[in-house]
Amino acid sequence: MKAKVFVTLKPSVLDPQGKAIKHSIELLGYNGISDIRQGKYFEIAIEGQQTAEQAREETMRMAHDVLSNPIIEDFRVEIEE
C-alpha cells in the first residue's frame, strides 16, 4: 500500500518561492497564470496487514505531527492500494 501526502502553505501564508517560480514561467511566455503555490509531496510505502482506513488514520497523524507544521501548512492524504 502507498500513502501520498501533499503539504501546502495555508492560503493566508505568503509563498515567496511560488511567486518567483510564477515570474520565471511568465518570462517563458506562459500567460494566464493567476498564481503558483509551491508545496511538498511525500510517498510513504506501507508494509503489513493494515486496512486502508487504518493506513489513512496513521498517515494523517504523521502528516499532522511531522510532515507539516499546522501553524503555516495544510495537508491532504491519499491512500493507494
Next chain:
Amino acid sequence: MKFGVIVFPGSNCDHDAYHVISKHVGQPVDFIWHRDTDLRSYDAVIIPGGFSYGDYLRAGALARFSPVMNSVKEFAAKGNLVLGICNGFQILCEAGLLPGALIRNRDLHFICDHVDVRVESTNTPFTHELKAGGVLRMPIAHADGNFVCDDGTLDELRREDRIVLRYCDRDGQATEAANPNGSRDNIAGICNRERNVMGLMPHPERACEDLLGSSDGRDVFRSLAGTLATAV
C-alpha cells in the same frame, strides 16, 4: 551558575556560544549532545544557530524530535532559562515552546549581514540590562527568518509585551525598508508567556567583540547572567 549549549548534527554556532559564555560571561559551560537528556545540573540552556539536520523538511523540524528536546521542554516548564538563537529560534517554534513559525525570507535570499534591532521589551531575563528603545547591531545569517503568526497570536504578543526585538533602521524606526526578511511586524525576537524562553534570529553571540564588528550582543548575556546571579 552553569550553562549548557545543545549540539545537534548540523549546529554551527555552538562554539561561538560556548566561547562567549566562558570568555565574556566567565561561567562554566558544557556542550550537550542532542541524545543526552539530563539537564539537571544546568541553570540556563542555549540552543545555538546552525542547520540542524540540514534544515531537512523545515528548518528546526527534525531537531524537535531529538531526545534532548523533551528534556528542554521539562526544563523550561520548571521556569529555567532557554535561549534559542537563529536555528534555535526555529527549533523552539517547531517544538511549540514559542508561537508562530519562521518561513523562507521574503526575497528568497540567504541573508548574511549586520542589522539593527530595537529593544522592545526589557521585561525579560535576557534583556533587563538593556535600554528600552535602544538599538543593537547584530549579525543575521539565515534563509528562513521570516516570522509569521496569525492575527490572534500577534495581538497576544503585543498585549503581553512579548515582542522583545524588532528590526529597525539606524535611528530606531521599525520601517518596512529595515525589515530584512519580511517578518510580521518587524519581529526579530519574542519570548513565551512565562518569559523564561526567548528566541531571536540575530546572533548576539557573534556580536560580543569589537573585532567582529559589534559588541552589542554582550548585554544579552550580561542580562542572562545577572538574572541567574540574583536567583542563586
